[in-house]
Amino acid sequence: MTRYSRAFFELQWQFAERVAAISGMSREQALLHYTNFYIRFGLGREFDANDAVWRIYIDGLQNASDAVDWTWRFFLTRPSVPPPSLVAAFGCFSYSNAGNDAIRLHFANAESGNYSPLSCERVEERRAELRALFDYVRQTHLPVQRVLGTSWLYNLTAYRRLFPSGYVETARESSARFQNMPLWGQFLDRRGDVRPDMKAILLERVARQTRLHDLAQCFPLRALAVDAPIALFDGFYRAR
Numbered sequence: 001m002t003r004y005s006r007a008f009f010e011l012q013w014q015f016a017e018r019v020a021a022i023s024g025m026s027r028e029q030a031l032l033h034y035t036n037f038y039i040r041f042g043l044g045r046e047f048d049a050n051d052a053v054w055r056i057y058i059d060g061l062q063n064a065s066d067a068v069d070w071t072w073r074f075f076l077t078r079p080s081v082p083p084p085s086l087v088a089a090f091g092c093f094s095y096s097n098a099g100n101d102a103i104r105l106h107f108a109n110a111e112s113g114n115y116s117p118l119s120c121e122r123v124e125e126r127r128a129e130l131r132a133l134f135d136y137v138r139q140t141h142l143p144v145q146r147v148l149g150t151s152w153l154y155n156l157t158a159y160r161r162l163f164p165s166g167y168v169e170t171a172r173e174s175s176a177r178f179q180n181m182p183l184w185g186q187f188l189d190r191r192g193d194v195r196p197d198m199k200a201i202l203l204e205r206v207a208r209q210t211r212l213h214d215l216a217q218c219f220p221l222r223a224l225a226v227d228a229p230i231a232l233f234d235g236f237y238r239a240r
């Protein structure tokens with residue numbers, strides 16, 4: 001299971017503070033709409049400002065001597081919740097239903113050793129996981145026609161090489177995903193710590209912006225959306 005460090009929450013806190021400063025929106029609104037906190041607290045995707053658990057978090061900020069500490073400790077009390085409509089997991093990969101004829105792929109580090117899950121040494125393991133996933137989909141979901149994904153990971157050669165080229169070539173910049181891991185995941189290393197280089201780029205760029213509209217461009221990598229026929233995967237993991 002992915003670990004999330006205090007620094008991951010601190011970075012998003014700093015981003016939300018900047019959002020509030022340049023937009024005039026309240027800190028509460030900025031935390032709800034411009035961080036991954038609501039999802040990390042396991043509250044789903046409704047982003048309901050009146051959610052009872054969210055209110056406990058927000059109200060607790062009033063009395064907190066260190067707001068980031070409060071946020072981090074609050075997160076640690078929350079149960080881990082899988083993505084919505086998750087169907088099955090195969091090592092680092094899992095998928096959810098995405099409408100009648102599509103599945104959506106997800107990635108999270110499930111390696112127990114010290115290797116990067118995206119390293120050359122682990123490519124065959126990752127492909128074996130994907131082979132098992134697609135075998136399972138074919139056996140259990142006959143109508144599935146399309147495979148979708150949205151992630152910053154589609155920018156990386158180390159990730160793209162795990163898939164048929166026709167699939168990753170459909171990658172298009174998605175709208176800014178300020179509440180989601182497909183954007184914020186780029187700041188994590190495999191241990192759940194924050195990557196100092198990526199953090200420095202974001203904070204330096206954000207400090208120079210004066211318009212809310214320009215904040216999406218401050219992220220070193222964009223979230224990319226892919227959408228391709230499942231037929232592209234036929235035989236792909238066997239032929240190698």
Ligand SMILES: CC(C)(COP(=O)(O)OP(=O)(O)OC[C@H]1O[C@@H](n2cnc3c(N)ncnc32)[C@H](O)[C@@H]1OP(=O)(O)O)[C@@H](O)C(=O)NCCC(=O)NCCS
Pocket residue numbers: 106107108109115116117118119120150151152153156157158181182184185186187188189190191195198
């Ligand atoms: C993916 C993840 C495991 C990579 O962390 P890591 O294993 O510590 O990363 P490494 O530094 O060892 O890099 C592995 C490879 O990915 C590349 N890479 C990883 N993170 C990168 C980043 N933020 N920017 C650029 N390249 C990156 C490295 O260059 C390397 O590629 P190479 O072997 O071709 O040089 C980590 O970022 C993570 O768990 N992120 C959260 C997962 C996520 O975002 N899930 C939601 C997806 S929607």
